[in-house]
Amino acid sequence: MLAFTIRRLSQSVVVLFVMSIIVFAGVYAIGNPVDILINPEADIAEQEETIRRLGLDKPIWTQYGLFLANALQGDLGNSFVHNLPALDIIFQRLPATLELAFLAVGLAVVFGVPLGMLAGLKPDSVVGRVIMTGSILGFSLPTFWVGLMLIMLFSVNMGWLPASGRGETVDLFGIPVSFLTLDGLSHLFLPAFNLALFKMSLVIRLARSGTREVLLQDYIKFARAKGVSDARIIGVHVLKNIMIPVVTVLGLELGSVIAFAVVTETVFAWPGIGKLLIDSISHLDRPVVVAYLLLTVTMFIVINFVVDILYSILDPRVRLGGAN
Known part of the structure; x- marks a missing residue:
């Protein structure tokens, strides 16, 4: 078990290192932030001073070496636009995205499981x-188009729900949340539902196939032969068994919901890290973009690492198979 854990951890470190190179090279090779950050009428001396201050006068491999050395100390650089640590800016926006993602996953389960079972x-x-x-x-409809249709229907035509923003928030353990206020909930529902649609479709298919499979099992036939009511069979035996794959898949999908909420946050002007990414790309704020992408990669690595460890505990064949 220890060898399996060390092997998986080593693989995770290698993946993170390789991704840091790809992300850094890809982001830092595109565009020149100086063209956006300084006045077009600035003279050459001012431009050179800005380039030197941002560290853009060094070769890209030197910039990466400095970035890697600072990253190992938990410093992913300062935002070019805000002149604040990139991680601090991301963590300020992260609660809004987490709130949106968890509600979206919750809606996917609440609506997807009963519909799939039916x-x-x-x-x-x-x-x-x-x-x-x-x-x-x-599965098929584009997220941005569905979001626009939801805004047109429920915000513009009916006027039931707000079209953008986060609404009123209150502090929960020092973190601003909107789900504890009516105004915040009204702002939260449409983007969360839009984000949940794809995962809801996935849950429906998982629940349907699981239900069809469980209904053919012998213990279901025995339960019916003993006179157990259909409500108890469905609510206990069927539901309990189909929730295992649903929870497993949604646990892995949670990372993608958080990472790829960009479109939904942009359509609904939701102030999360997805919208921050779009704004940072438009301003060529490289440190924020790199920090966001590396944080996303780290999140996926951690989630998959935890799942691998849990699977190795539950099923020894996983670690035995990896040892061959």
Whole structure:
């Protein structure tokens, strides 16, 4: 077990190092932030001073060496635009994205599991076919288009929900959250629902296939033969078994929800790290972009590392297979 953990940890470190090179080279090779950050009428001396102050006068490999040395100490550089540590700016926006992501995953489970079970229990009915058709649309429709349609319908035409912003927030353990206020919830629902649609479609399909599989098991037949009610069979035996793959998949998908909330946050002007990324790219704020991408990569690595360790504990064949 120790050897398996060390091997997985070593692989994670190598992946993070390789990704840091790719991210740094890709971001720092595109555009010149000086063209955006200084006045176009500035003279050559001012431009050279700005380039020197930002450290852009050094070769890219020297810049990467300095970046790596600082990163090992927890410093990913200062924002060119805000002149603040890039990580501090990201962590200021992170609660808004986490709030949006967790509510989106919650909506995917709350709506996806019952709909998937219903489609699994009645696969040939009109309701079952409509649910599965809806799940296909959830996979297929572009997120930005769905977001715009939600704004047009519920904000512009009906006026029920606000179209943008985060609304009123209150501090919870020193962190501003919006789900504890009615105004915040009204601002939160549309972007969370838009972000949840794809995952909801995934949950519907997982729940449907799981339901169809569980209904064929012998213990379900025995339970019915003993006279156990359908409500108890579905609510206890079926639900408990289909939630295992649903929770596993959503645990892995949570990272992608957080990382790829960019489109939803941009459409709804939600002040999270996704919108911060778009703003930073438009201003060529390289340190913030690099910090965001590396934080995202680290998050995926940590999630997959934890899942690997849990699987190795639950199933020894995982670590035995990796040892061959």
